[in-house]
Amino acid sequence: xxxxxxxxxxxxxxxxxxxxxxxxxxxxxxxxxxxxxxxxxxxxxxxxxxxxxxxxxxxxxxxxxxxxxxxxxxxxxxxxxxxxxxxxxxxxxxxxxxxxxxxxxxxxxx
Amino acid sequence: xxxxxxxxxxxxxxxxxxxxxxxxxxxxxxxxxxxxxxxxxxxxxxxxxxxxxxxxxxxxxxxxxxxxxxxxxxxxxxxxxxxxxxxxxxxxxxxxxxxxxxxxxxxxxxxxxxxxxxxxxxxxxxxxxxxxxxxxxxxxxxxxxxxxxxxxxxxxxxxxxxxxxxxxxxxxxxxxxxxxxxxxxxxxxxxxxxxxxxxxxxxxxxxxxxxxxxxxxxxxxxxxxxxxxxxxxxxxxxxxxxxxxxxxxxxx
Numbered sequence: 001x002x003x004x005x006x007x008x009x010x011x012x013x014x015x016x017x018x019x020x021x022x023x024x025x026x027x028x029x030x031x032x033x034x035x036x037x038x039x040x041x042x043x044x045x046x047x048x049x050x051x052x053x054x055x056x057x058x059x060x061x062x063x064x065x066x067x068x069x070x071x072x073x074x075x076x077x078x079x080x081x082x083x084x085x086x087x088x089x090x091x092x093x094x095x096x097x098x099x100x101x102x103x104x105x106x107x108x109x110x
Numbered sequence: 111x112x113x114x115x116x117x118x119x120x121x122x123x124x125x126x127x128x129x130x131x132x133x134x135x136x137x138x139x140x141x142x143x144x145x146x147x148x149x150x151x152x153x154x155x156x157x158x159x160x161x162x163x164x165x166x167x168x169x170x171x172x173x174x175x176x177x178x179x180x181x182x183x184x185x186x187x188x189x190x191x192x193x194x195x196x197x198x199x200x201x202x203x204x205x206x207x208x209x210x211x212x213x214x215x216x217x218x219x220x221x222x223x224x225x226x227x228x229x230x231x232x233x234x235x236x237x238x239x240x241x242x243x244x245x246x247x248x249x250x251x252x253x254x255x256x257x258x259x260x261x262x263x264x265x266x267x268x269x270x271x272x273x274x275x276x277x278x279x280x281x282x283x284x285x286x287x288x289x290x291x292x293x294x295x296x297x298x299x300x301x302x303x304x305x306x307x308x309x310x311x312x313x314x315x316x317x318x319x320x321x322x323x324x325x326x327x328x329x330x331x332x333x334x335x336x337x338x339x340x341x342x343x344x345x346x347x348x349x350x351x352x353x354x355x356x357x358x359x360x361x362x
Contacts, residue, residue, distance in 0.1 A: 002145055004137070006152035013153070014160020021165050027175070029162050036155045043148075047136045048129055054144025061151050082175050106129050 027076060028069040031088055035068035036061060038092045041099035048106040068092070230272055233281040233350030237272040241309035241346075242316055243339045248302045252332035255286040255293045261306065261325045262286075268318035270308040272346040276300030279348040296350065312340035 021029055039061040046052040068088055075084030104110065171179065229235035244261075246253060262280055265273055273280040278295035287294040292301035308315055316338050319325050329336045 002149045003152040006149035007156040010153035010156020010158075011160045012156075014157045014164070018164065019157075019161050021161055026165070029158060029165070033155070033158050033162050036151070036158070040152075040155065047133060050132060052136065054142065054148065058144060058147050058151065061148075076175075082177055107133075 027081065027085070028072055031068045031072045031085055032065045034089055034092045034096075035064040038095050038099070039064045041096050041103070045099045045102045045106075048103055231281070232352060233272075233279040233348075234352055236345060236347050236349065237309055238343060238345040239271075239309045240312050240340075240342050241270070241272075241307065241344050242312050242319070243341055243344055244304075244306040244308075244319065245337050245339075246302075246304040246306070246329055246334055247336075248304065248329075248332070248334035250333050251291045251302065253293070253302070253304060253329070253334055255288050257325075257328060257332075258293050258295075258304065259286045260328070261319075264318050264325055265306075265308045265310070265315060268310060268314045270310040270315060272309040274307040274346045274348045276305060277348050279346065279350040281350045284350075307344055307346050309344065309346055312342075316340055 039057070042060065043052065043057040046057070071088055072081060072085050075081040078084075171182070174182070226235070230237045258275065262273060262275070262284075275293075275295055276298070278284070278298040278300060280295065284296050289299045292299045293304070294300075319336075319338055326336050326338075
């Protein structure tokens with residue numbers, strides 16, 4: 001409940017504070033967001049599987065974000081930044097879909 | 111549910127409620143350090159999502175990658191080249207149209223000039239310009255049509271462009287005939303004194319009249335008098351009436 005409220009608070013803050021993304025972070029923020037979403041859905045799935053662990057969630061969240069950003073950074077350095085971003089988004093998207101499918105089966109038996 | 115779904119076909123209602131209970135249990139506020147951390151991460155996530163959405167809405171060129179910028183530049187260059195080509199074609203068309211209209215005007219001017227020339231030659235228009243005025247006073251009625259015709263030929267030879275004898279305009283088809291004491295030119299009878307107007311170079315025309323064995327000498331031998339006046343601007347005002355040719359047709 002508290003993390004869900006935190007999400008709403010963060011959304012509101014982002015909408016009302018009008019922050020600007022630093023130029024250096026601009027390529028990494030979208031990928032980091034996707035990675036974080038993946039971690040969140042993985043966490044919810046873990047809750048429903050009964051194997052949720054706070055520490056694992058926090059660590060996976062942070063490592064997801066950092067690794068995704070690092071991959072994109074590495075891709076930019078190698079000159080394949082846009083392709084690697086696409087690849088990361090595809091992989092994370094697939095993971096999010098499979099997590100959501102698992103959550104759906106748990107909750108609705110469908 | 112897909113046919114390959116491994117879920118049991120007869121769901122256990124106990125397990126169903128168990129799942130929801132577990133969710134509710136997790137969602138219940140707990141004052142643990144990990145929960146607070148998770149909340150912090152959630153706040154960060156929400157913040158990042160909102161920021162990114164806003165950023166995407168005001169997306170400018172500066173947030174694009176080099177390859178994307180190159181693609182955009184390529185597209186723009188291509189479009190610009192295409193538009194350049196278009197502009198060139200349209201300009202060429204415009205130039206063509208303009209030159210077409212000016213050449214049309216030039217053709218009209220040329221046609222008008224040609225018409226003026228032909229009207230002077232055909233005697234249907236009055237003409238003015240430098241020339242000579244000759245008066246032959248012939249009290250003894252010795253001047254004949256051949257003599258006048260000779261005079262006309264002399265004038266033409268000297269470059270006369272428009273000739274009038276008395277009130278008759280002399281053109282290519284004019285005929286000369288004897289009519290009593292006078293001379294008939296194209297049905298018009300001209301009598302003494304004969305006044306001949308000729309437009310051309312006055313000096314040349316006068317000299318042509320004065321050459322030995324020329325008009326002046328012949329006229330004087332006949333006992334008549336001739337006076338020649340040079341003029342810088344005289345008017346040949348008599349007109350010749352055109353007849354439609356009955357037989358001659360232009361070759362197309």
